[in-house]
Amino acid sequence: MSKTQPIRAIIVESSGLVILALGLYLPFLAIQYDINGIVEANALESGQLLYKNHVLYRPIGLLFYRTLQVLGYQGNSLLVLQTINAVCGAIGIGLAYAVFRSATRGRPAALMGALFLATSLTYWLFSTDVAYITPAALFVLAATVLILYADSTKGFVAAGLFLSLSVLTWQASVVALPPLIALLFWRKPFPVYRNAAFFCLTLAAVTIPFYVLLAVASGGFMGPREFWAWLTNHGDAGAGLPLWGVWGAERMQPALSSALRSVVPSMLAISPVKIRPSIQFGRLVVDVALIALTILIVLAALKARLKSLWFLFGYLVFIPFIVWWDPFEPKWFFIPNICFAGFLSCGLEYWLQRRRVGIAVILCVLTIAAANFVTIIRPRHGKLGPDRSMAQCVAEHMQPQDAFIAAEWGWPDYLGYLHQRTEINLINETAGAGSKEKMLEKVKGVIGSTNDAGGSVYMLEPHAFSQSHLEWLQAATGLTLDDLTGFGGSPSVTCEGKPILHLPSAR
Numbered sequence: 315m316s317k318t319q320p321i322r323a324i325i326v327e328s329s330g331l332v333i334l335a336l337g338l339y340l341p342f343l344a345i346q347y348d349i350n351g352i353v354e355a356n357a358l359e360s361g362q363l364l365y366k367n368h369v370l371y372r373p374i375g376l377l378f379y380r381t382l383q384v385l386g387y388q389g390n391s392l393l394v395l396q397t398i399n400a401v402c403g404a405i406g407i408g409l410a411y412a413v414f415r416s417a418t419r420g421r422p423a424a425l426m427g428a429l430f431l432a433t434s435l436t437y438w439l440f441s442t443d444v445a446y447i448t449p450a451a452l453f454v455l456a457a458t459v460l461i462l463y464a465d466s467t468k469g470f471v472a473a474g475l476f477l478s479l480s481v482l483t484w485q486a487s488v489v490a491l492p493p494l495i496a497l498l499f500w501r502k503p504f505p506v507y508r509n510a511a512f513f514c515l516t517l518a519a520v521t522i523p524f525y526v527l528l529a530v531a532s533g534g535f536m537g538p539r540e541f542w543a544w545l546t547n548h549g550d551a552g553a554g555l556p557l558w559g560v561w562g563a564e565r566m567q568p569a570l571s572s573a574l575r576s577v578v579p580s581m582l583a584i585s586p587v588k589i590r591p592s593i594q595f596g597r598l599v600v601d602v603a604l605i606a607l608t609i610l611i612v613l614a615a616l617k618a619r620l621k622s623l624w625f626l627f628g629y630l631v632f633i634p635f636i637v638w639w640d641p642f643e644p645k646w647f648f649i650p651n652i653c654f655a656g657f658l659s660c661g662l663e664y665w666l667q668r669r670r671v672g673i674a675v676i677l678c679v680l681t682i683a684a685a686n687f688v689t690i691i692r693p694r695h696g697k698l699g700p701d702r703s704m705a706q707c708v709a710e711h712m713q714p715q716d717a718f719i720a721a722e723w724g725w726p727d728y729l730g731y732l733h734q735r736t737e738i739n740l741i742n743e744t745a746g747a748g749s750k751e752k753m754l755e756k757v758k759g760v761i762g763s764t765n766d767a768g769g770s771v772y773m774l775e776p777h778a779f780s781q782s783h784l785e786w787l788q789a790a791t792g793l794t795l796d797d798l799t800g801f802g803g804s805p806s807v808t809c810e811g812k813p814i815l816h817l818p819s820a821r
Contacts, residue, residue: 321463324415328408331425335404335432339441342691343396346699348645349727351444355392356731366528366545370482371446374398392731395444402452403441407432409455410652414659416462417621422666426679427659430610433683434655436576436648438691446484447648453480454490454649461498461513470498470509474516481521485545489635490649491517493628500624557790558640569633569641576647577654578603578682579689603685606678613675614661622660628653700810701725702732707809708772709733715769719757719817721779721787721798736764741791750792761801765819773803775813 354372357365358379363372378398379391387394407428414424431437440448453476460473477494480487491514498510529536529544536544546559574580583600614622632650640646647654666672693699698706705728708718717736720726729737738760744753761771776798779787787793803815 324412327415327421328411331411331428332404332408335407335441336400338432338438339400339403340397342442342695343393343400344439344443344694346694346697346702347392347728348440348443348445349723351392351395352727352731354444354446355390355395358391358395364528366525366532367485368446368450368483369524369528370479371449371484374449374483390731392444396442399444399448400441402449403432403437406437406441406448406452406455406652409452409459410655412459413455413462413652414656417625417656417660418663420663422672423659423663426662426666426675427655430658430679430682431652431655433679433686434577434651435579435686435690436644437651438686439694440645440648442691442695445645445648447645450480450484450487451649451652453477453483454487455652457490457494458497461494461503462501464503464509467509467512470503470513471516474513475520477513478517478520481517482524486635486639486646487649488521489632490628492631493624493653496627497624557642559638561638565637565641569637572636572641572644573647573650576644576651578607578685580604582689597689599681599685599688603682606681610658610662610675610678613665613671614658616661617664618657618661619663622657625653625656625660629657702728704810704812705729705733707807708814709735711807711809711814712772713769715764715767717760717764717769717771719761719771719773719801721774721776721793722783736769740793741787744791744793750797753791754797761817762819771817772806773798773801773815773817775803775805775815778812 354375357363358372358375363376365372375391375395375398379387379394382394410431411424411428414427415421418424418427457473457476457480460469460476464470464473473494477487477490480490495510495514498513499506503509525545526541529541533540533544571580579600582597583604584597618626629650632647636646636650662675665675701724704725708725709729709732712718712735714734717738718726718729720737720739721741723739723741726737726739729735738757740753740757743757744750764771776795779795779798784795801815801817803817805813806816807814
């Protein structure tokens with residue numbers, strides 16, 4: 315890759331795209347929140363600021379939150395964090411355009427890549443919600459732009475600093491280091507070895523001492539093995555669920571499924587043989603969007619150029635991490651999808667120069683955008699959704715001194731932050747306790763203390779869980795249906811068609 319376009323023109327064009335992207339994100343902030351976003355907002359407001367897997371996100375959010383409070387803002391931090399993400403996502407699109415522009419010979423292909431990225435599902439979704447991956451991606455893109463366009467050693471030091479910020483915002487951003495080093499040598503900015511050294515040394519000088527100090531502060535002095543265990547585990551060493559951080563060939567298929575779902579909501583697609591007049595329009599649009607995505611990939615692959623290979627490498631280098639860490643969650647493809655959009659941008663450049671095929675390419679990208687907007691973005695912005703409705707119903711039947719025992723992620727997580735009701739999640743408690751037995755003993759103690767304080771404890775009827783969820787729950791935590799029914803309980807109320815049990819006293 316080489317710097318051939320006037321820098322000033324690219325800055326102007328990128329700035330225009332940032333403004334347009336803000337129009338995609340700010341007006342459509344979600345009211346159906348990502349559960350991890352609620353966790354981040356709640357931790358920020360309660361003063362739990364340092365978390366090693368994404369150290370900078372909460373302090374950055376707190377800085378803006380407190381500043382706005384001084385200026386008179388009286389809302390919660392969730393909206394502030396959403397707005398930060400919207401701005402970061404929009405700036406990221408401008409920076410992505412600058413990256414794509416360096417790899418293409420004209421504006422159309424770079425614009426098409428930027429439009430595809432901006433409206434791809436995961437990028438659009440987490441530019442309207444709360445998640446540390448959005449600012450982390452912004453910092454990676456800033457580092458990439460500096461490597462592409464810097465003409466002095468200071469630029470490569472700055473690139474190392476931005477990658478450091480990304481790693482401290484989302485620890486897994488360190489996976490972007492090999493592609494960025496490869497890009498630096500591909501561009502060959504003289505003197506290449508010196509610039510690469512400054513880039514890597516800056517990254518090491520910022521991140522290594524920071525994590526060493528954080529490790530000592532959280533667990534005391536550690537040997538190399540203990541430090542590595544602390545660094546590569548979710549939370550403290552030994553904490554977490556068995557589905558995180560393990561290898562297995564069977565995890566490849568979920569990872570591929572998540573890769574597809576990060577672009578288009580493929581789970582909403584419908585088999586052609588099941589199409590009926592009563593089928594929702596959005597599901598048909600998803601089917602068409604999958605066809606459109608296939609067309610784009612085939613066309614880009616047919617005309618893939620040498621410059622496409624770096625983007626392909628940048629995408630593939632993240633796959634082992636995702637398979638190892640969590641292949642079931644599409645959001646981990648947030649940064650890899652930047653490279654995927656770049657790959658498409660390079661490969662589609664040839665076709666965009668041919669009028670009819672170029673129009674077809676544009677229609678394909680717009681179809682994917684329409685499917686994501688109709689099925690995910692607009693509903694999450696305009697409707698409470700089943701999770702929030704369920705949480706609201708349960709909260710209305712609870713008193714402030716009551717507690718709810720949950721055995722699933724999702725709607726129960728709304729109870730604490732949005733409705734100020736105590737929620738004890740067995741999945742999270744198992745991860746923290748390290749064993750099912752310790753968790754059950756702890757939860758029974760919480761039930762007893764709640765009863766002693768005059769509160770009641772509630773739980774979803776265990777038989778209301780699907781068989782697939784019960785199987786997942788047992789695999790992830792060891793909890794079985796017998797464990798859940800062991801809490802006892804009698805029917806209390808029905809919310810969203812699901813029976814809620816009132817549990818007996820544990821004492």
